Amino acid sequence: MDEIDIKMLKILQKNARITISELSKELALSRPSVTERIHRLQERGIIEEFSARISLPAVGREILLIIQVSGLKVSPQEFENIIKQKQDIIECHRVTGDVSYFLKAAVTGMNRMRLLIDSLMPYGTINTSTVLTSPVSYRYILPEVDDIE
Structure with a gap:
């Protein structure tokens, strides 16, 4: 993982509903590049799932x-x-x-x-x-x- 992957993980943990467009702007990367990085992180098992945190x-x-x-x-x-x-x-x-x-x-x-x-x-x-x-x-x-x- 590089610094961009780490920054992406931080952003996604704060808001997993962020759009690919918004994420690409935050990371200064193209949408296809962001999508590819997300898929790679999922394939490697680093991102296990996307979910919502519920207030008990x-x-x-x-x-x-x-x-x-x-x-x-x-x-x-x-x-x-x-x-x-x-x-x-x-x-x-x-x-x-x-x-x-x-x-x-x-x-x-x-x-x-x-x-x-x-x-x-x-x-x-x-x-x-x-x-x-x-x-x-x-x-x-x-x-x-x-x-x-």
Whole structure:
């Protein structure tokens, strides 16, 4: 990747709906060149998809949870299949250490939180934390550049 690709990634992460024309103006490149670069970044797996970030509170999911699962009572594959079916869980990470999984969930209220926690209890030891604030809720991802401090 060169500096133009990096600048393109930054622009696209800020606004994935930017038109090719607008992007070509920002980058001072022709539209075909911009299109070719986007396709190349997609083919290389650098751009995985284009999507919209949704405000959880705006869609009624006021409570954000971090759930730690340890002492797993089923196989990891079985647990992951169960987790994939739970719509309140928005991220699942299998990790090393004493905790087997970190889950991120967004629920509509205390009753929904209780139901989610109760549904997870048969599969291991559950430790739930409620997120109070998120000082870094999202960060644009760019390749590391050695000379940036």
